[in-house]
Amino acid sequence: MKSNTKxxxxxxxxxxxxxxFAIPLAFMAIFLIYPMIITLARxxxxxxxxxxxxxxxxxxxxxFRESSMYRKALTNSFIxxxxxxxxxxxxxxxxxxxxxxxKMPGKNLMLSLGILPIxxxxxxxxxxxxxxxxxxxxxxxxxxxxxxxxxxxxxxIYGMFGMILCMTLTYYPFVFQLAYGAFASANSLLEEAGMxxxxxRWYIFRTxxxxxxxxxxxxxxLLVFVRAIGNFGxxxxxxxxxxxxxxxxxxxxxxFWDLNGAASIAVINVLITALVLYIQKRVINRHExxxxxxxxxxxKQHEGVAIRIIAIVYCVLVLVISLLPQxxxxxxxxxxxxxxxxxxxxxxxxxxxxxxxxxxxxFNTFYLSILATVLAAILGSLIxxxxxxxxxxxxxxxxxxxxxxxILPGTVVSVSLLSAFSGASVIALGGTYTIIVISYMIRRxxxxxxxxxASLSQLNPxxxxxxxxxxxxxxxxxxxxxxxxxxxxxxxxxxxxxxTLLQELSTTILLYSPxxxxxxxxxxxxxxxxxxxxxxxxxxxxxxxxxxxxxxMNRKQGQSIASSFKMG
Amino acid sequence: MSLSLTYQHVNKxxxxxxxxxxxxxxxxxxxxxxxxxxCLLGPSGCGKTTLLRSTAGxxxxxxxxxxxxxxxxxxxxxxxxNIGMVFQSFALYxxxxxFENVAYGLRVRKTPEAIVKEKVTExxxxxxxxxxxxxxxxxxxLSGGQQQRVAIARALVYDPDILLLDEPLANxxxxxxxxxxxxxxRIQKATGITTIFVTHDQEEAMAIGDxxxxxxxxxxxxxxTSNDLYTCPDSAFVSNFIGKMNxxxxxLASPVSATLDNTPITITVKEEKARFAAPPAxxxxxxxxxxxxxxxxxxxxAADTIEGVVQIIQHLGQVVRYEVIIDPSxxxxxxxxxxxxxxxxxxxxxxxxxxxxxxxxxxFDVEERN
Numbered sequence: 001m002k003s004n005t006k007x008x009x010x011x012x013x014x015x016x017x018x019x020x021f022a023i024p025l026a027f028m029a030i031f032l033i034y035p036m037i038i039t040l041a042r043x044x045x046x047x048x049x050x051x052x053x054x055x056x057x058x059x060x061x062x063x064f065r066e067s068s069m070y071r072k073a074l075t076n077s078f079i080x081x082x083x084x085x086x087x088x089x090x091x092x093x094x095x096x097x098x099x100x101x102x103k104m105p106g107k108n109l110m111l112s113l114g115i116l117p118i119x120x121x122x123x124x125x126x127x128x129x130x131x132x133x134x135x136x137x138x139x140x141x142x143x144x145x146x147x148x149x150x151x152x153x154x155x156x157i158y159g160m161f162g163m164i165l166c167m168t169l170t171y172y173p174f175v176f177q178l179a180y181g182a183f184a185s186a187n188s189l190l191e192e193a194g195m196x197x198x199x200x201r202w203y204i205f206r207t208x209x210x211x212x213x214x215x216x217x218x219x220x221x222l223l224v225f226v227r228a229i230g231n232f233g234x235x236x237x238x239x240x241x242x243x244x245x246x247x248x249x250x251x252x253x254x255x256f257w258d259l260n261g262a263a264s265i266a267v268i269n270v271l272i273t274a275l276v277l278y279i280q281k282r283v284i285n286r287h288e289x290x291x292x293x294x295x296x297x298x299x300k301q302h303e304g305v306a307i308r309i310i311a312i313v314y315c316v317l318v319l320v321i322s323l324l325p326q327x328x329x330x331x332x333x334x335x336x337x338x339x340x341x342x343x344x345x346x347x348x349x350x351x352x353x354x355x356x357x358x359x360x361x362x363f364n365t366f367y368l369s370i371l372a373t374v375l376a377a378i379l380g381s382l383i384x385x386x387x388x389x390x391x392x393x394x395x396x397x398x399x400x401x402x403x404x405x406x407i408l409p410g411t412v413v414s415v416s417l418l419s420a421f422s423g424a425s426v427i428a429l430g431g432t433y434t435i436i437v438i439s440y441m442i443r444r445x446x447x448x449x450x451x452x453x454a455s456l457s458q459l460n461p462x463x464x465x466x467x468x469x470x471x472x473x474x475x476x477x478x479x480x481x482x483x484x485x486x487x488x489x490x491x492x493x494x495x496x497x498x499x500t501l502l503q504e505l506s507t508t509i510l511l512y513s514p515x516x517x518x519x520x521x522x523x524x525x526x527x528x529x530x531x532x533x534x535x536x537x538x539x540x541x542x543x544x545x546x547x548x549x550x551x552x553m554n555r556k557q558g559q560s561i562a563s564s565f566k567m568g
Numbered sequence: 569m570s571l572s573l574t575y576q577h578v579n580k581x582x583x584x585x586x587x588x589x590x591x592x593x594x595x596x597x598x599x600x601x602x603x604x605x606x607c608l609l610g611p612s613g614c615g616k617t618t619l620l621r622s623t624a625g626x627x628x629x630x631x632x633x634x635x636x637x638x639x640x641x642x643x644x645x646x647x648x649x650n651i652g653m654v655f656q657s658f659a660l661y662x663x664x665x666x667f668e669n670v671a672y673g674l675r676v677r678k679t680p681e682a683i684v685k686e687k688v689t690e691x692x693x694x695x696x697x698x699x700x701x702x703x704x705x706x707x708x709x710l711s712g713g714q715q716q717r718v719a720i721a722r723a724l725v726y727d728p729d730i731l732l733l734d735e736p737l738a739n740x741x742x743x744x745x746x747x748x749x750x751x752x753x754r755i756q757k758a759t760g761i762t763t764i765f766v767t768h769d770q771e772e773a774m775a776i777g778d779x780x781x782x783x784x785x786x787x788x789x790x791x792x793t794s795n796d797l798y799t800c801p802d803s804a805f806v807s808n809f810i811g812k813m814n815x816x817x818x819x820l821a822s823p824v825s826a827t828l829d830n831t832p833i834t835i836t837v838k839e840e841k842a843r844f845a846a847p848p849a850x851x852x853x854x855x856x857x858x859x860x861x862x863x864x865x866x867x868x869x870a871a872d873t874i875e876g877v878v879q880i881i882q883h884l885g886q887v888v889r890y891e892v893i894i895d896p897s898x899x900x901x902x903x904x905x906x907x908x909x910x911x912x913x914x915x916x917x918x919x920x921x922x923x924x925x926x927x928x929x930x931x932f933d934v935e936e937r938n
Contacts, residue, residue, distance in 0.1 A: 187659070189655050189657060189659040190659050190661060192624075192626055192646075192653075192655075192659070193653065193655060193659040193722075194672065194676075195626075195646045195647045196624055196625075196626075196646055196647070196649070196651050196652070196653045196723075197647075197652075197672055197673035197676055197722070197723075197726065198647050198648070198650065198673055198676045198677060198726070199647060199672070199676040200647060203676060207672075208661060208663075211663045212662075212663060
């Protein structure tokens with residue numbers, strides 16, 4: 001028999017994957033890359049909101065030299081983010097070590113409670129600190145009674161002190177959880193070997209344990225820095241007259257509708273983040289170690305009475321202080337006012353008014369978050385699948401593109417979407433639900449993407465190859481083999497996306513219209529108007545919803561939420 | 569020169585207060601001589617690693633004493649015991665280069681820089697890594713065998729009193745393993761440090777150790793030289809763990825002979841080959857043991873042969889191994905019989921006749937064996 005059939009004729013190219021992949025790629029190009037380019041272009045245009053191609057101007061940047069407000073905002077951003085990073089390390093590393101290495105009761109409870117500050121909207125944390133440490137704050141009031149006679153006056157929460165305190169307590173869980181993971185999973189043999197060679201515990205910690213957790217610590221520090229420099233809610237509520245870059249952007253857009261000016265600030269903001277990311281990568285790459293060992297034995301825990309007492313007191317103290325906001329808003333939501341030591345005037349009216357005054361906001365919040373989550377899950381899984389499995393040329397670029405929004409502050413994403421799609425642009429989306437859904441997708445797709453990509457890289461490709469060999473086409477394999485296997489990762493990423501979107505403030509605040517107002521916007525407004533009871537009740541509702549979702553996920557998947565926040 | 573190492577009634581119970589305590593070491597008592605290379609051998613879970621880790625002080629023992637020379641070291645913490653240990657996974661520090669890895673124990677002891685350099689160079693020469701030390705890479709850049717040498721150098725550099733090796737060859741490939749075990753013996757003899765070598769590979773243990781201890785379920789079954797254990801095993805378990813032993817069910821006919829069940833054949837053994845814990849009464853059930861080379865395969869029957877069917881024939885080079893199935897009431901596992909060369913005209917599934925060569929077999933108490 002003659003067999004001169006060319007292989008190419010036998011194997012008909014399956015074009016389904018290319019069609020399926022084209023859609024997410026087109027989406028990324030139109031709604032991420034294009035707005036970024038426009039933003040970059042606008043940054044070099046004269047102030048205003050007009051797209052003036054050909055009129056090159058550096059006025060947006062020279063302001064950082066000329067205007068003292070700009071200069072201060074830049075300095076403040078640096079001071080706040082760097083101090084927050086330093087303080088979260090100072091608080092989180094010892095706590096991680098204690099929980100991982102000291103024998104104590106309730107470790108799981110501590111780990112769970114240690115997550116709460118990150119799942120609560122940070123601006124809610126901020127306004128509860130107003131209740132506690134504001135001009136008439138409870139704690140301040142109390143401390144002043146004690147310290148007043150000594151001539152010490154406790155500073156109010158407004159300003160740098162408040163921003164740093166508030167962000168530190170919000171973000172320390174990142175460092176705590178990552179440090180805990182690193183200390184708990186370290187290879188105990190490396191430490192035992194040191195002990196046999198005659199090294200004391202402290203010497204081993206200094207020369208072996210600590211150097212080996214540095215990469216994890218670097219990742220945690222970066223996460224904190226990126227979030228601190230992009231945080232809008234906290235400085236907006238308690239920054240007082242101290243502007244930082246995100247509030248400065250808001251001020252340019254909301255006060256002057258100066259999109260070009262805002263774009264310049266956004267570029268500076270992103271540059272700083274990118275620079276820090278670069279430095280961190282450089283440092284980490286130099287310190288990333290292959291572990292030679294595979295066998296792990298259980299790590300010895302400290303059992304000394306003194307260290308156990310110190311560890312328990314320390315952890316409980318940190319947890320109580322960082323959970324004060326949660327406790328405070330629950331109390332506040334049932335009272336008329338809280339000025340002085342005790343809250344006054346028990347009432348349920350804050351809750352009673354929610355169904356009447358917040359119906360639209362509640363609907364919007366859930367509608368926008370769920371829609372964006374579903375779309376982000378599909379988009380993120382598909383792109384993860386492309387980059388992991390098909391390894392197309394330039395997949396590193398795709399990876400970079402999809403991860404970019406992860407480090408972009410929410411206000412920057414809004415500015416870029418407004419730059420491209422507001423007013424009389426080709427695709428006009430100003431004030432619509434669509435622009436908010438798109439902004440949510442752009443910002444949160446990385447969560448699903450990361451989670452799915454990690455899961456896929458652990459999945460043996462031969463599982464899929466076996467299906468292909470058995471005669472299944474690409475789509476059948478994807479549907480029946482790949483998707484079921486990566487489902488836990490998709491769900492994990494989606495839950496994280498949903499919970500963060502339900503409390504989204506920094507993007508929404510520049511994009512919402514009366515029609516598309518969400519609950520976080522309403523809370524922000526209530527705080528601005530001084531209606532703390534109303535804001536508390538709404539926050540409690542939000543908090544309960546988020547907590548229930550997270551709790552349900554943890555029960556079902558038993559995975560730590562902090563691990564989902566990790567970035568590569 | 570190192571001193572001796574003595575275990576006195578050592579017991580280790582994991583989870584003593586829990587519902588299912590595990591008795592990992594049961595009344596272990598023996599002495600390792602100064603400068604001896606001693607092997608702890610046993611199947612996984614027999615307690616050999618626990619005994620090693622207890623010696624190092626990484627586990628605390630439940631009762632008993634461990635003596636170095638005359639000194640009781642039971643309560644001394646691991647970092648004061650002056651012990652060198654090579655881990656199965658090597659446990660090299662990935663964030664240090666190989667010089668710093670080896671120097672670690674000296675740095676801990678605050679040794680002056682000049683002496684550190686001198687000692688590291690000296691020990692690296694001993695393990696044969698002089699060239700690598702010049703490049704001084706990170707241990708991750710070395711091959712398995714080189715990492716192994718670094719791990720040994722690191723354990724030797726501060727002149728430990730005792731050297732512990734925990735399955736140090738398990739992560740190496742077969743060829744390198746055979747080479748490294750000769751190297752380890754050379755290095756150990758050059759330093760004269762009392763050494764314990766843990767392994768589950770009997771061939772490795774027999775090749776490397778001056779003496780061996782076979783452990784089973786936390787109990788020391790037998791201690792002796794490779795030759796003692798191979799030629800005069802104390803129990804059916806040891807005999808089948810150190811080399812292969814075929815077992816036959818039999819009945820004791822006299823203190824030194826037994827009749828194979830369901831046959832008229834009587835096997836007589838040499839006096840020292842009747843390995844009973846206490847001599848059983850004539851007529852009790854016993855096990856008759858014969859190693860593969862102590863049997864032969866014949867093509868025609870005789871008065872003292874047993875009928876069987878060849879299952880598998882394997883040519884192993886110096887011998888040909890025949891796997892033969894016989895009446896399960898005599899022996900329920902296939903026999904392994906080594907012949908010096910192929911037997912003409914015998915193929916798999918053929919009927920053959922097997923015989924226990926005269927005067928070579930052993931007798932054992934009946935026990936569960938594996």
